[in-house]
Amino acid sequence: MALLRLSARTQQRATRGMQVAIVGFLLVGVWTRNVAVVINAVLSLAVTFLPAVLERDWGLRLDTGLTLWLTTAVLLHTAGMLGLYGSIxxxxxxxxxxxxxxxxxxxxxxxxxxxxxxxxxxxxxxxxxxxxxxxxxxxxxxxxxxxxxxxxxxxxxxxxxxxxxxxxxxxxxxxxxxxxxxxxxxxxxxxxxxxxxxxxxxxxxxxxxxxxx
Structure with a gap:
């Protein structure tokens, strides 16, 4: 799936970048002792690895576009827990x-x-x-x-x-x-x-x- 006409390699890089951003949100949650942010960041990060787990354990291979789609959803939710839900x-x-x-x-x-x-x-x-x-x-x-x-x-x-x-x-x-x-x-x-x-x-x-x- 060519999401937004991006190449598979570009989509993979975007997914990795979003995973790094979620880790950053996790560290912010730990630094500020915000339990809600920490828990949501951990769960969101786990979700981003779900496609890899499905492929390894069940042989279900999702293309890079679907993985990017999923990662975008959990990234925006985690960012919202940092205050965007209330401010926007x-x-x-x-x-x-x-x-x-x-x-x-x-x-x-x-x-x-x-x-x-x-x-x-x-x-x-x-x-x-x-x-x-x-x-x-x-x-x-x-x-x-x-x-x-x-x-x-x-x-x-x-x-x-x-x-x-x-x-x-x-x-x-x-x-x-x-x-x-x-x-x-x-x-x-x-x-x-x-x-x-x-x-x-x-x-x-x-x-x-x-x-x-």
Missing amino acids: PWWDHLTHTLSATIVAGVGYATARAFDEHSDAVYFPPRFMFVYVLLFTLAFGVFWEVLEFGVHGLSDSLGVDAVLIQYSLEDTVVDLIFDTVGAVLVALFGTTTLRSAVETLTTRLAGQTSDEVR
């Missing part, structure tokens, strides 16, 4: 939209891989659109409930919240931008995710062959 009103909308495209992409690629792998499964285009939308919104609701629970637990313990939850109105707005991300993937992301679908389909075919043996 639209930062939360940006990160929710981008994160929603990741969730929608996972849902789409998985469903399409099963569709192409098995003759017993057929997902019409209209169904896929609704499925991607509902899959993303379901995860969005789960995330908002998680934010609410973590925020409440943090308040009861008297510690800084690891996840930020502002209000019910903010939750509704977050879900709206989750929907925007899902629609973007459903309408324009199918070509971009083609390599991921092919990789998953190949993996499913390999598992079926092993079971037959």
Whole structure:
């Protein structure tokens, strides 16, 4: 996938640069003793290595563009924990939209891989659109409930919240931008995710062959 028409080498370098930036955010969190920043930076850094783990342990190879896409999402979220969520009103909308495209992409690629792998499964285009939308919104609701629970637990313990939850109105707005991300993937992301679908389909075919043996 030529994300923004960048070469694979350039995308790899950009991904490495973003990983270094996340490490920098982690060090800032440690220096300022900001537990929320530290935890989010550690988790975000772990997510950036997920494609390599999937390739090593499961044989699922994601192209450099998808890895850069994922890394960009977690980088912007980690940067937001340093104060951008509070100082820039639209930062939360940006990160929710981008994160929603990741969730929608996972849902789409998985469903399409099963569709192409098995003759017993057929997902019409209209169904896929609704499925991607509902899959993303379901995860969005789960995330908002998680934010609410973590925020409440943090308040009861008297510690800084690891996840930020502002209000019910903010939750509704977050879900709206989750929907925007899902629609973007459903309408324009199918070509971009083609390599991921092919990789998953190949993996499913390999598992079926092993079971037959």
